[in-house]
Amino acid sequence: xxxxxxxxxxxxxxxxxxxxxxxxxxxxxxxxxxxxxxxxxxxxxxxxxxxxxxxxxxxxxxxxxxxxxxxxxxxxxxxxxxxxxxxxxxxxxxxxxxxxxxxxxxxxxxxxxx
Amino acid sequence: xxxxxxxxxxxxxxxxxxxxxxxxxxxxxxxxxxxxxxxxxxxxxxxxxxxxxxxxxxxxxxxxxxxxxxxxxxxxxxxxxxxxxxxxxxxxxxxxxxxxxxxxxxxxxxxxxxxxxxxxxxxxxxxxxxxx
Numbered sequence: 001x002x003x004x005x006x007x008x009x010x011x012x013x014x015x016x017x018x019x020x021x022x023x024x025x026x027x028x029x030x031x032x033x034x035x036x037x038x039x040x041x042x043x044x045x046x047x048x049x050x051x052x053x054x055x056x057x058x059x060x061x062x063x064x065x066x067x068x069x070x071x072x073x074x075x076x077x078x079x080x081x082x083x084x085x086x087x088x089x090x091x092x093x094x095x096x097x098x099x100x101x102x103x104x105x106x107x108x109x110x111x112x113x114x
Numbered sequence: 115x116x117x118x119x120x121x122x123x124x125x126x127x128x129x130x131x132x133x134x135x136x137x138x139x140x141x142x143x144x145x146x147x148x149x150x151x152x153x154x155x156x157x158x159x160x161x162x163x164x165x166x167x168x169x170x171x172x173x174x175x176x177x178x179x180x181x182x183x184x185x186x187x188x189x190x191x192x193x194x195x196x197x198x199x200x201x202x203x204x205x206x207x208x209x210x211x212x213x214x215x216x217x218x219x220x221x222x223x224x225x226x227x228x229x230x231x232x233x234x235x236x237x238x239x240x241x242x243x244x245x246x
Contacts, residue, residue, distance in 0.1 A: 002189060005186050005189035005190050005193065006189050006190070006192065006193035007193060008190050008193065009189065009190035009191060009192060009193020009194040009195075009196075009197065010193040010194065010196055010197040011197065012190065012193070012194050012197065013193060013194030013195060013196060013197020013198040013200070013201060014197040014198070014200045014201040014204075015197075015201065015220075016137075016139075016162070016194060016197070016198060016201060017158075017162075017197070017198040017199070017200070017201025017202045017204075017205060018158075018201035018202075018204050018205050018216075019139070019140075019143065019158060019201075019205075019216075019217050019220050020139050020142070020143045020157060020158025020159065020160075020161035020162055020205075020217075021136070021137055021139030021140050021143065021161065021165075022131075022136050022137020022138070022139050022165050022169060023137070023194060024131075024134065024135045024136030024137055025134075025136050025140065025224050025227075025228075027135070027190060028134065028135045028136070029231070031186065031190075036183060036186065039176075039179075039181045040181050040182070040183055041135060042133075042134060042135025042176070042181070043135065043173065043176030043177065043179070043181030043182040043183075044135075044181075044182050044183045044184075044186050044187045044190070045135035045136070045187075045190075046131070046135055046137075046169045046172040046173040046176055046182075047169075047173035047176075047177070047182050047184065047187035047191070048186075048187040048188075048190035048191040048194065049136075049137050049165065049169040049173075049191075049194075050166065050169050050170050050173060050191065051188075051191030051192065051194060051195055052137075052191060052194040052195070052198060053137060053162045053163075053165040053166045053169060054166055055194065055195040055198040056159075056162035056198045056201070056202070057159065057162040057163040057166060059198055059199060059202045060155075060158070060159030060162060060202060061159070061163075063159075063202070063206065065155055065156050065158075065159035065160075066156075066159050066160055066163055067146075067152060067156055067159070067160045068160075068163070070120070070146055070150050070152060070160050070164075071160045071161075071163040071164045072164075073117060073120050073121065073124065073150075074120050074121075074123065074124035074127070074142050074145060074146065074160075074161075074164045075124065075142075075163065075164030075165070075166070075167055075168060076124070076167070077121045077122070077124035077125040077128065078124045078125065078127050078128030078131065078138050078142075078164060078165075078167070078168040079128060079167050079168055079171050080125055080128060081124070081125040081126060081127060081128020081129040081130075081131065081132065081138075081168075082128040082129070082131045082132040082138075082168050082169075082171050082172040082175070083128075083132070083171065083175060084128070084129055084132065085128060085129040085130065085131055085132020085133045085172070086132035086133075086172055086175040086176055086179070087132075087175075088129070088132065088133060089132060089133050090179060092133075098134075098228050098229070098231070098232035099228075099229060099232050099233075101130060101134070101225075101228055102225045102226070102228040102229040102232070103225070104141075104225075105140060105221045105222070105224055105225035105228070106221075106222060106225040106226075108141075108144045108148075108221060109218045109219070109221035109222040109225060110218075110222070111144070111148065112144055112147070112148070112214060112215075112217065112218035112221065113215060113218040113219075
């Protein structure tokens with residue numbers, strides 16, 4: 001179990017730094033595979049990403065790539081959003097929201113490609 | 115005006131972070147590139163910094179609901195710290211346009227996998243009864 005969790009982290013860490021994401025999109029389903037319940041997987045993923053994001057921000061910061069102003073502009077509203085998101089998750093079924101999220105990502109991904 | 119859009123998308127990214135246990139970066143990065151005009155590398159670096167307060171607050175709230183396995187989180191987190199350096203090296207070595215296209219493809223793959231998991235009868239997304 002310990003080795004599997006470290007391996008999940010290793011893969012997530014590469015993806016996280018390569019794409020500037022938390023890596024939760026990889027961590028959550030893999031935590032479910034190793035036996036955590038869905039909600040515990042999402043909570044545990046958030047805790048793990050704190051270490052991932054801190055390491056990534058420091059590594060990029062050493063290269064001089066961080067823009068603190070834009071980070072605050074997008075990150076501080078996100079703190080409000082996550083408070084709402086966690087409470088919503090305790091009450092809602094995720095299916096419709098997951099499909100909406102999927103459509104949004106598809107649209108933005110296509111916009112980035114063309 | 116673009117600042118207002120960034121604030122709205124930041125808030126939306128935070129909601130996704132809370133709902134799906136992700137950092138929100140998959141929305142932060144394209145927002146920083148398309149709305150604020152950052153380069154792909156600067157957007158990715160900045161996204162990671164923005165993710166940090168989001169996931170700290172999210173993990174704290176989830177722990178209040180009893181939904182954090184701290185030992186598993188620590189192991190995954192420690193593994194990820196090792197992986198991060200590799201990811202940074204790859205991102206810095208790739209040409210800007212290649213990294214941006216790779217990110218777009220990553221988004222589309224993520225979108226497809228989310229839709230696939232949501233549409234399966236035994237959905238792996240948390241529901242009211244948390245049946246998996």
